[in-house]
Amino acid sequence: MSEGDLDHIEQLEAKYPDVPRFVLLKLALRYRGVRLLAPATLAISDADYNYGPVQVFRYHDEEALKKAHPGPLLFRDGTTGLVAFEDREVFEDPYVIDHEGGKFLLYSDASKARLVDEVDFTPRPAYYGKRTSSGKPMESIATARAQRMIICAYRHCHFWDTGEQCKYCAFFTDLNETRQVSEKKFPKDVEAEDIYETVREILKEPGRVSEIYMTAGADYEGEPAFEAEVDRYINILQAIGRNFKGRFSSQLMAPAYSKAQYKKLYERTGLTTVCPNIEVWDERLFKWICPGKERFVGRAKWIQNTVDAVEVFGKGNVYTQVIGGVELAKPHGFKTEDEALASNFEACEFYSKHGVVFVSVVFGPARSSVFHDQKRPSLEYFVRLIRGLRQIREKHGLKADNDDYKHCGNHADADLERVD
Amino acid sequence: MADFPKEFLELVSDPDSVKMVATTDKHGAPHVVVKGSLRVEGQHLAFGEVIEDSDSGHYLVRSIWFNRPVAVNVTKGDKSWQVKGRTYKCLIAGPLLKDFLLRERAKRGPDADLNAVWLIEPAEIRDESLEVRRQSLEARRPLFGRHLDRASIMAEARQLAAKA
Numbered sequence: 069m070s071e072g073d074l075d076h077i078e079q080l081e082a083k084y085p086d087v088p089r090f091v092l093l094k095l096a097l098r099y100r101g102v103r104l105l106a107p108a109t110l111a112i113s114d115a116d117y118n119y120g121p122v123q124v125f126r127y128h129d130e131e132a133l134k135k136a137h138p139g140p141l142l143f144r145d146g147t148t149g150l151v152a153f154e155d156r157e158v159f160e161d162p163y164v165i166d167h168e169g170g171k172f173l174l175y176s177d178a179s180k181a182r183l184v185d186e187v188d189f190t191p192r193p194a195y196y197g198k199r200t201s202s203g204k205p206m207e208s209i210a211t212a213r214a215q216r217m218i219i220c221a222y223r224h225c226h227f228w229d230t231g232e233q234c235k236y237c238a239f240f241t242d243l244n245e246t247r248q249v250s251e252k253k254f255p256k257d258v259e260a261e262d263i264y265e266t267v268r269e270i271l272k273e274p275g276r277v278s279e280i281y282m283t284a285g286a287d288y289e290g291e292p293a294f295e296a297e298v299d300r301y302i303n304i305l306q307a308i309g310r311n312f313k314g315r316f317s318s319q320l321m322a323p324a325y326s327k328a329q330y331k332k333l334y335e336r337t338g339l340t341t342v343c344p345n346i347e348v349w350d351e352r353l354f355k356w357i358c359p360g361k362e363r364f365v366g367r368a369k370w371i372q373n374t375v376d377a378v379e380v381f382g383k384g385n386v387y388t389q390v391i392g393g394v395e396l397a398k399p400h401g402f403k404t405e406d407e408a409l410a411s412n413f414e415a416c417e418f419y420s421k422h423g424v425v426f427v428s429v430v431f432g433p434a435r436s437s438v439f440h441d442q443k444r445p446s447l448e449y450f451v452r453l454i455r456g457l458r459q460i461r462e463k464h465g466l467k468a469d470n471d472d473y474k475h476c477g478n479h480a481d482a483d484l485e486r487v488d
Numbered sequence: 489m490a491d492f493p494k495e496f497l498e499l500v501s502d503p504d505s506v507k508m509v510a511t512t513d514k515h516g517a518p519h520v521v522v523k524g525s526l527r528v529e530g531q532h533l534a535f536g537e538v539i540e541d542s543d544s545g546h547y548l549v550r551s552i553w554f555n556r557p558v559a560v561n562v563t564k565g566d567k568s569w570q571v572k573g574r575t576y577k578c579l580i581a582g583p584l585l586k587d588f589l590l591r592e593r594a595k596r597g598p599d600a601d602l603n604a605v606w607l608i609e610p611a612e613i614r615d616e617s618l619e620v621r622r623q624s625l626e627a628r629r630p631l632f633g634r635h636l637d638r639a640s641i642m643a644e645a646r647q648l649a650a651k652a
Contacts (some may be wrong), residue, residue, distance in 0.1 A: 088553035088554065089553075090552075090553065117560060142580075142581075144552065144576065144577045144578070145549065145552045145553060145578050146577075146578035146579065146580045177498075190581055191581055191582040191583070214581045214583065215580060216581050273586070274583075274589050274590055274593075275585055275586055275601075275602060276581065276586075372500040400507050473556075473580075474580045486546065486549045487546050487549050487550050487553070488512070488546070
């Protein structure tokens with residue numbers, strides 16, 4: 069048995085009977101990675117499946133652009149899995165997916181000794197392959213998950229300019245080098261009109277999307293800080309809003325703005341939820357891992373702004389997340405998993421008391437991030453983490469609707485709420 | 489996997505038949521709801537779950553997570569068929585979801601919505617029509633539980649009934 073393999077999953081299933089196998093597999097596939105065998109690669113080249121390599125958060129060179137890529141994985145229960153495919157990361161012993169009899173089948177390893185389950189991939193949205201009136205491929209404007217449209221409003225994070233980026237981050241890199249891709253290769257700005265047209269196009273496909281999610285690289289220009297970024301988001305959200313009668317289910321993942329900035333966002337747009345991610349709760353580790361956030365906002369203000377946002381958006385409409393596992397990064401992280409869990413549960417308890425939904429994701433050491441060679445905690449750590457977060461949120465009457473199984477796919481703790 | 493009998497296929501495709509789906513809550517208590525959209529889809533039964541946060545939605549998730557059986561009954565007049573099986577798949581995107589959603593909107597208007605399409609893999613299909621069940625029971629246990637004043641048992645049933 070090794071970490072995250074099928075034997076281990078079965079052991080965890082017996083130990084934590086309230087956590088279904090689908091959710092354990094979702095964690096495990098993120099953890100061990102997935103290799104697509106040749107028949108599966110051929111099958112995802114089909115027009116119904118092929119998302120292509122274009123992503124709103126990363127640049128791909130010409131060679132990569134020729135390859136077929138699937139959308140997010142779907143388990144039989146509808147759980148979205150944002151798995152790490154072997155062509156993007158290197159894994160020692162990944163799960164494998166084959167295509168047999170018209171179905172995608174997940175096997176425990178390359179030997180295919182054990183069939184795990186039938187899986188599927190998110191169908192390619194109808195707007196992929198179309199262009200905006202200015203000629204931009206719509207899939208370069210927005211990425212689709214099962215029920216979420218992800219828009220990137222600005223493709224550069226200025227924390228990287230001074231080497232103060234979050235240490236786990238690989239956004240706007242080519243996934244190989246620890247640097248932002250140049251403006252020439254990957255233009256920073258995205259036109260509001262292109263976004264408006266892309267949203268309008270996805271709405272033509274019945275039932276394809278139930279939430280619009282927007283994020284971007286951090287841009288601290290303006291007085292007060294981030295004012296230019298807030299105005300950019302308002303401009304884009306107003307453009308998106310031309311598609312709707314009033315408020316529309318939406319989430320903005322961005323820095324923790326001042327209450328005045330949040331009010332401006334709420335009053336001038338149809339935005340419904342915000343997500344200023346704390347990333348790591350411990351004060352010492354926040355300063356080490358997120359130096360840009362510490363310098364331009366500061367942890368204490370970040371937390372206060374997040375709590376203040378509840379007064380604007382309402383209880384349960386402000387989210388924050390941790391990158392589960394970075395709190396154990398060496399050399400400054402917690403020494404034990406119990407200490408790390410205690411820190412995360414303290415954070416969840418604090419935020420929940422203030423009406424903020426606190427969720428987790430699984431840390432994946434990306435090649436182009438500072439933390440590319442960090443080891444992750446045990447898979448069981450993540451199982452304990454998601455169970456604990458779900459219990460705390462439940463105690464406070466909070467549910468992670470905007471980050472659930474069909475919208476995000478990154479938050480296994482939110483998936484557990486499907487039976488609550 | 490069970491094959492669908494012709495009589496069942498006719499009944500389930502009849503728009504006037506009533507289709508019900510039974511699930512169980514976390515304590516095992518049964519929960520039955522009418523699912524008018526239920527139909528045969530290949531080797532499975534398919535139906536739309538309209539509300540994201542409904543009780544039956546939670547119990548369907550519980551059934552696929554923890555391998556709990558579900559039951560379906562389709563009925564019209566004296567005809568009744570029961571299917572017992574397992575939840576096989578929950579579809580939250582794709583052509584089948586789109587098809588069910590469009591049918592829902594054709595029926596209820598453009599503001600109608602649909603959370604998911606569930607597929608059930610049948611394990612047992614049985615004709616539950618009263619006459620079929622009665623004949624089956626009486627063939628196995630001819631006198632079991634019969635009231636003795638039934639016409640088929642009493643010598644002078646007609647006369648007694650007339651006097652009453």
